[in-house]
Amino acid sequence: MVKAKYQSVLDLGEELKIQNGDVKEENGQLHIHGTANTQYEKNLLWDKIKEVGGENPSDLVADIKVADTSVYARHTVSSGESLSKIAKHYYKDPMKYNAIFEANRDKLDNPDMIHPGQDLVIPNL
Structure with a gap:
């Protein structure tokens, strides 16, 4: 029951x-x-x-x-997403987009340029 x-x-x-x-x-x-x-x-x-x-x-x-405490989450970018939209989803705060950008500097050169299919690390805050 x-x-x-x-x-x-x-x-x-x-x-x-x-x-x-x-x-x-x-x-x-x-x-x-x-x-x-x-x-x-x-x-x-x-x-x-x-x-x-x-x-x-x-x-x-x-x-x-x-299993993996080194990150908060992992996220595959979908069409139409931005780092601020992703930050709002995970952190409830779009202004925390820079934390995601900094954690993914190996893949991203500009926080305004992400592409569908990219796998991003969502860091622990």
Whole structure:
């Protein structure tokens, strides 16, 4: 029954390709373990958990680790994107675009010139 309540969390875990995932239901609690690729993906899972179970769910125990702590996220540029749009997506602040630019100086010469298909590092702030 608890597993059904958190099915959207489990679905998101599959979509994000959470590694070493394990889900068990014991004594009315759902125990979730796994490793997200980046901190951003871990945050997405926690946001979904809070959306379903509230700020401090008593029916869920989650242990989610992060595989790559050297970056906040990795992002492939889509058509129409800018660094400020990407910064707003990840950091909720478009003015943090320069942090992304600086982290990708090996690929970018100008913060106003990014191209679809480029793989960018989204740094930890």
